[in-house]
Amino acid sequence: MILFALLVATATLIAGVAAAFAIRRLPTVRLQLTGLALLAVLLPLSAVVAAGIVMFQSGHDLTILVVAAGSACAAVAAALLVARRIAAGLSGLVEASGDLAGDLATRVEERGPREHRALARAFNEMAASLERLFEARRELVAWASHDLRTPLANMQAILEAVDDGLASFEEYLPALHDQVRTLSALIDDLFELARIDSGALTLQLREAELSAIVDSCLRGLQAEAHARHVALEASVDPSAAARCEPEKIERVLFNLLTNALRHTPGDGSVAVRVEPGDEVVRVTVEDTGDGLSPESLRRMFEDFWRGDPARSSPGTGLGLAIARGLVEAHGGRIWAENRPGGGARVSFTLPAA
Ligand SMILES: Nc1ncnc2c1ncn2[C@@H]1O[C@H](COP(=O)(O)OP(=O)(O)OP(=O)(O)O)[C@@H](O)[C@H]1O
Ligand SMILES: [Mg+2]
DSSP states (O other): OHHHHHHHHHHHHHHHHHHHHHHHTSSSHHHHHHHHHHHHHHHHHHHHHHHHHHHHOOSOHHHHHHHHHHHHHHHHHHHHHHHHHHHHHHHHHHHHHHHHTTOTTOOOOOOSSHHHHHHHHHHHHHHHHHHHHHHHHHHHHHHHHHHHHHHHHHHHHHHHHHHTTSSOHHHHHHHHHHHHHHHHHHHHHHHHHHHHHHTOOOOOOEEEEHHHHHHHHHHHHHHHHHHTTOEEEEEEOTTOEEEEOHHHHHHHHHHHHHHHHHTOOTTOEEEEEEEEOSSEEEEEEEESSSOOOHHHHHHTTSTTOOSOTTOOSSOOSOHHHHHHHHHHHTTOOEEEEEOTTSSEEEEEEEEBO
């Protein structure tokens, strides 16, 4: 008797596993759930029927078969109902994915079982970040063409004025030089940014003293600070050294200092601070200027983004994007905040030497 029970149990197990593998190969969720419901009803019932016939010589086969057929029908109906709901939830997502290609504002409703809601939420988040990315690209192209067109239009106006005899060429030569300089600085920045973004930037890392980098930057900007009546100060720990490519870090610091000077009114001050740590060296540029709006804090490191929406002030909005790319390529971090006493504070870290 025990041997027979073991035999039935083993046969049921083997049949169950084989059926589960077969069900997994069915093409739709609906068919798989229906197969599962049938299996859940028929497998135990056939074991009970077999046991009843052999062990107890039961004469109620027909009754058992009717009960089996009834419960199998009920299970299949329930499985079809559940499968329809699951399939409907998924088909909504499939449709939305198709629509997303044409309209990035497409979103799906977050409803149904927890897994469906999680999937819908993930889809909506993906769609939102795609929309942000495309908007940023659109702005980038618009701003890049604006900033490239401005010096070109100025040069064209100068050439036309000379052509029409309204002015002599010598008179306009310095202005022409300025426009060419603006244009080539913009193209250099774009090229640097493209190299950073594509990962083609190769750094010649070496141990460098931060005091030398800061001194060289301050020397280059002292005249401008003087003209703006802004005090330019530095507080550098002489032992601070980092593993970096000094020319690139000089460029980062130069960009931060140019911004600080540009946004600080006369009689204000701009200060550079270098603090060495165990793992990183921290460089901070602080000013006593207008400070950073919430939008500036959020977007100032984006390519081409500028706080001046009319884009009439000097600059192209690439300075901080380049600074961030260069700092991150060194394995450092860059961030901005407002100073408690007013003005902006931009800091970055570099791996200590
Ligand atoms: N120290 C600062 N104080 C106030 N606003 C700042 C400061 N630094 C940056 N910003 C804001 O962040 C924006 C982006 O700065 P970023 O250096 O990238 O571009 P830019 O200075 O406008 O142009 P570029 O550096 O390419 O000449 C600036 O237009 C400005 O609105
Ligand atoms: Mg700048």
